[in-house]
Amino acid sequence: MLKRPLLIAGAALFMSSFAADACDISARVSIVGNEFPAIQTVGAGAQKCVGGEVAANLTADHQKINVAGMSGNPAEYTSAIIANSSIVALMNEDVIRPIDELVAKHGQGLKKNQLITINGKIMAVAFMANAQHLIYREDVLKKAGVQAPETYEEMLAAAQKIRAAGIMENPVGGAYKSGWNLAQEFNNMFLGFGGEHFKAGSSQPNVNSDAGIKALEMMKSLSEYMNPDFLTHDSNATNAEFRAGNVALMNMWGSRAATLLDADGISQDVKDGFNSAGPMTVGGGSIAASTLWWDGWTVAKNISDAEAESTFIAMMNGINPAILNDPEIAKQAVWLLDGYKPTDAARGVFAAAQMNTIPYPMLPYMGLMHSALGAELSDFMQGKETAEKALSDVEAAYRASATEKGFM
Amino acid sequence: MKHRTFFWFFLPTGLAMLLFIALPILSVLLQSVHTPHEAVLITSESCGPFGCSENTTIDHDATRKLKSTEPMGRFVGLNIYFDRAHLAVDQVSDAWRTTDNFSTFFGEISDLPFYRAMGFTLTYTFTVTPLLIILGLMIALSVNSLHRHLKGLVIFFSLLPMIVTPLIGSLILFWMFDSRGILGSFLQWLAQDPDLSLKASTLHTWIMLIIYGVWHGAPFAFVVFYAGLQTLPQDQIESAQIDGASRWEQVRFVVIPHLMPLVTFVALIQLMDNFRVFEPIVGFNAEAHATSLSWIIFNDLGGETRQLSAAATTSVMTILGVAILLSPVLLRAWRDFKEKK
Numbered sequence: 001m002l003k004r005p006l007l008i009a010g011a012a013l014f015m016s017s018f019a020a021d022a023c024d025i026s027a028r029v030s031i032v033g034n035e036f037p038a039i040q041t042v043g044a045g046a047q048k049c050v051g052g053e054v055a056a057n058l059t060a061d062h063q064k065i066n067v068a069g070m071s072g073n074p075a076e077y078t079s080a081i082i083a084n085s086s087i088v089a090l091m092n093e094d095v096i097r098p099i100d101e102l103v104a105k106h107g108q109g110l111k112k113n114q115l116i117t118i119n120g121k122i123m124a125v126a127f128m129a130n131a132q133h134l135i136y137r138e139d140v141l142k143k144a145g146v147q148a149p150e151t152y153e154e155m156l157a158a159a160q161k162i163r164a165a166g167i168m169e170n171p172v173g174g175a176y177k178s179g180w181n182l183a184q185e186f187n188n189m190f191l192g193f194g195g196e197h198f199k200a201g202s203s204q205p206n207v208n209s210d211a212g213i214k215a216l217e218m219m220k221s222l223s224e225y226m227n228p229d230f231l232t233h234d235s236n237a238t239n240a241e242f243r244a245g246n247v248a249l250m251n252m253w254g255s256r257a258a259t260l261l262d263a264d265g266i267s268q269d270v271k272d273g274f275n276s277a278g279p280m281t282v283g284g285g286s287i288a289a290s291t292l293w294w295d296g297w298t299v300a301k302n303i304s305d306a307e308a309e310s311t312f313i314a315m316m317n318g319i320n321p322a323i324l325n326d327p328e329i330a331k332q333a334v335w336l337l338d339g340y341k342p343t344d345a346a347r348g349v350f351a352a353a354q355m356n357t358i359p360y361p362m363l364p365y366m367g368l369m370h371s372a373l374g375a376e377l378s379d380f381m382q383g384k385e386t387a388e389k390a391l392s393d394v395e396a397a398y399r400a401s402a403t404e405k406g407f408m
Numbered sequence: 409m410k411h412r413t414f415f416w417f418f419l420p421t422g423l424a425m426l427l428f429i430a431l432p433i434l435s436v437l438l439q440s441v442h443t444p445h446e447a448v449l450i451t452s453e454s455c456g457p458f459g460c461s462e463n464t465t466i467d468h469d470a471t472r473k474l475k476s477t478e479p480m481g482r483f484v485g486l487n488i489y490f491d492r493a494h495l496a497v498d499q500v501s502d503a504w505r506t507t508d509n510f511s512t513f514f515g516e517i518s519d520l521p522f523y524r525a526m527g528f529t530l531t532y533t534f535t536v537t538p539l540l541i542i543l544g545l546m547i548a549l550s551v552n553s554l555h556r557h558l559k560g561l562v563i564f565f566s567l568l569p570m571i572v573t574p575l576i577g578s579l580i581l582f583w584m585f586d587s588r589g590i591l592g593s594f595l596q597w598l599a600q601d602p603d604l605s606l607k608a609s610t611l612h613t614w615i616m617l618i619i620y621g622v623w624h625g626a627p628f629a630f631v632v633f634y635a636g637l638q639t640l641p642q643d644q645i646e647s648a649q650i651d652g653a654s655r656w657e658q659v660r661f662v663v664i665p666h667l668m669p670l671v672t673f674v675a676l677i678q679l680m681d682n683f684r685v686f687e688p689i690v691g692f693n694a695e696a697h698a699t700s701l702s703w704i705i706f707n708d709l710g711g712e713t714r715q716l717s718a719a720a721t722t723s724v725m726t727i728l729g730v731a732i733l734l735s736p737v738l739l740r741a742w743r744d745f746k747e748k749k
Binding site for chain 1: 443444445446447449450451452453454455456457458460461463464465466468471472482488491492493499519521586587603605607608610692693694695696697707709710711712713714715717718
């Protein structure tokens, strides 16, 4: 006789304990963002909220659609997950809102270094850090009798030994795909040589310099040890080469390194030999030839306050520190969340942060510089023109686009 | 037809054309002669996980004021058309003055984005279009002479390349031509060169793209020609046979003249299509070796900072390019029409 009430009471107890950390929202939430494991985790966490519809559009093409999707009134997307490079486009177009009040109201548990403050206003909440750093095959290096390289010069020497020993024909991997990836590799190397993209305090380009030429020459030397198709390889293709056992040394994103071995058909040699280290320096410099990144989320400007509040609550639920209890999730990224303990996979990014690596520049015109680099450097990499010519082409292309966008 | 009847008959089509063709073109034209306002920049402190730093940002209040007074942006006339990313007038005249022979001049010119794109686009258009017409005609003639039980099946399989989505089709070929792919490895074996990589050489990439273009476009030509062959006057063929014409002579003097209007039609459509070549460049990751006007538009819109004016300008130039390409064919059609009248 008592069975039924007991069951109901039990169910109610279960529900209420569940509701304690479930989140209630009252309005629509719609998220747009990149797709890699950590962001998928955040999106899934936000979608656990009840009371309003939570949609997530996570795609590698997010930055092609986020500005357009937030420009309308009301905006289609109430939140964009972005990085320090892509927040600039949203700031330039004025489509995200300051969230100081929401942080005060619902942001308990956020650490101060998670708050992205621009011009005195909180514009985004960061949840993970990222950087490119060395990934290597310990077994292959040992066979060739070399240590894990700490500089790009050592990387070249190691590659030479591996090739000479007949272990691998093209031991170096790199995301050198013409376009965004190639430009990013140049940025790394250029900053490592002490270069600055713009003349101090202005939007005048400054890449056609000694540092620029040295950076390109180093990239060219590295490419001699890469698969000849390197100009078509993005980070996915480079990872595939590593997984297939064709690559022993590469500069790879921390966010991808953690899950690099989570794929089918990887040989035991690759799994056992996998290791990571901090970013390398170049040309005797002390600054790592890499950039620091954060990923975070924003709240759209052109939406109702109720939607903004619901979005904030849902996104907070997505980065609830409780997600770190799952070891699979904990290793997905270098989380900036309270209670995060670095896993093995986080070693490279932590080393990057300790080496005073320069954060990727958050300048309104950096995106144009990045595009110009991506379009104009491939001729040099193919040996069709000199480094000086390539860099002067970059500056000319940048000037044309910066003039158009009103930055010059 | 009475003018009144014609008016009511044409009205729905006319409205649709106005809405979906004329207005967008007008909007693109307007965008191409305007650019965003001068950015009002301020320096402020920004903080994040890696500490604080002085940073340049856009002053939104000032920008909003500028925007509300002139919502279209700055009028710049044809400046964007003449800048380095498009016609590059200054760079071209510079190159003209500083080079002393044509090959260095063209070398300089082909380094500029617009001319580089045109170089590939025109080569692609003028090799792919004739090749696919010839191949389409050959397929149509052979299918037409097959036994009728076989025809349906063969037609279905010949149409497959056209049915496959261009992006998917090019990705499939891209992986097959990879140095570790089935065709790439076969070519390495054939050339006795283990380092042969089609994707690393501009010439090979162009050939790959052209082969893809012919593969993808030939079925369209085939279908049209095959339909044309069904209306072939049998008595003419028979009289040609009685006159002792060989198979080749029958094709040359009876079949091809009969199909000529269709050849013009296919050429027209394919010139237009090939001039807008885009998917294979993305699918083959070929942007280091080959670009096109459509690819430039995609790239301008896809960067972290969107360049709407640059993209609009390239769009207008694409429309002009198509118009110039089609003008001989259209002129001919117009003359034929006049003669018939």
